[in-house]
Amino acid sequence: MSMAGRICLIRSVLSSIPLFFMSLFKLPSGVAEKLVKIQRNFLWGWGADGRKIAWASWNLACKPREFGGLGIIDPKLFNLTLLGKWIWRLGSDEGGLWKEVLISKYGGWRFMGEGGKGRSCSLWRKDLKEVWSSESWGRSFEDSFEWKVGDEKDIYFWKDRWLKGEALKNVFPRLFSISSNKNANLLECGFWSNGRWVWQLAWRRFFFEWENPMADQMSQLLLGAGAAPREVDSWIWKEGGLQTFTVSFAYNLVRKDNEVDASPIFSKLWRSKAVPSALLLAWRVLENELATRINLRRRGVQLESLRCVLCGKEEESCSHLFFGCSFAWRVWSLCYRWIGVLFVSHIEPRFNFDQFRLNIPSESVRTIWDTIWVGVVSEIWSHRNRIIFKGGVVEAFEVFALVQVKVWYWVTTKSRGVAFSFSDWCLEPLVCMRLVS
Secondary structure, eight states: OOHHHHHHHIIIIITTTTHHHHTTSOOOHHHHHHHHHHHHHHHHHTTOSSOOOOOSOHHHHHSOGGGTSOOOOOHHHHHHHHHHHHHHHHHSSOOOHHHHHHHHHHOGGGGGGSSOOOTTOOHHHHHHHHHHTOTTSSSSGGGGEEEEOSSSSSOBTTTSOOBTTBOHHHHOHHHHHTBSOTTOBGGGGEEEETTEEEEOOOBSSOOOGGGHHHHHHHHHHHTTOOOOTTSOOEEEEOSSSSSSOOHHHHHHHHHTOOGGGOOHHHHHHHHSSSOHHHHHHHHHHHTTOSOOHHHHHHTTOOOSOOBOTTTSSSBOOHHIIIIISHHHHHHHHHHHHHHTOOOOOOSSHHHHHHHHHTTOOOHHHHHHHHHHHHHHHHHHHHHHHHHHHHOOOOOHHHHHHHHHHHHHHHHHHHSTTOOOOHHHHHHOHHHHHHHOO
16 A cells, blocks of 8 residues: 555544544543554554654654645644533533533533642543643633623633733732722623713722822723623634634644744645655655665665665765756756756755746646656656666656656646647647646
């Protein structure tokens, strides 16, 4: 089975088997580690016994594809987000008997922020408390949402982060200490007058002189903040723009993948029309995670020679094998001549990929160019393996001809309404590319 097939099985089967349990209970750390081990061994060793070479870290494999990963789901973080949905449902206006039971016994969602576990606390409640306080959300789950003020019945004036994303008791601890009603909701802290909301807070004593500036500062913050009587107080999810909790957006949040780290190279690579196995090979080339002789030596594999089997002159690295080797350069030259361009290419894989596609201004045609790049890389690797394992002969024109066949097949099978013959593809490649939408 190819690596692409194994990744498909991991995402569709191995990640789905424990889904029901993960959606209700927190995975024990030992079980989570065992799940990761099973998935990792299947990815790199196809489940075979014995130690296999892991060509990429598990963290890289679990990254989203646009961040340079393989998009495999991390069981620990996915379990966290599935349990987070229960917290969201508990704090939303959704009804249900289960919610009424929790509210009557524990007082609603606020019990999750309370310290202490207690003997009477159920295991499920303990799990939710751990999810609430997990640093994956930030300081707690409360960092991932903000309040939308409605009828002011459910929001605590001092304790909830309803104003500027921070609880007022933390912003003004001195004023909180002299408040006479520390558990007051917003409705108890003001009144309506001529259609306007007027704040009226209760204090245990008069302010000292040095406390007046703090009171004035809080009054400025409260300007414009008030109720919307026709609506209820509700949570708004910060990520994703939908303002409601979704497992996919929550998973991206707890993964903490920075948008700055997202590389457009990988987004463009996965959009090309090559088959998954070829795309994964190209991904390994861009990440320098391919079983070249240099990389095998770095992982402790003893080899008789590190020389490139295609040219026999230099050590076989990813950069040399695909872009610096004289044989590879002949293949690329035939490809450039076929599509009618001529330029000096970079020897580093990522720069080479980006440089190759920038020669065409049209984005739709660039997708075909990306596919050609993947086709050349995959065929050079296949030819290298034929020479090593089957005694093949070094022949650049044969590799180029197979690239033409591969890319034509990929493009015609993955593009709707495209009808051009293989002979047209070989004679007028740019014309054929413009026909692909």
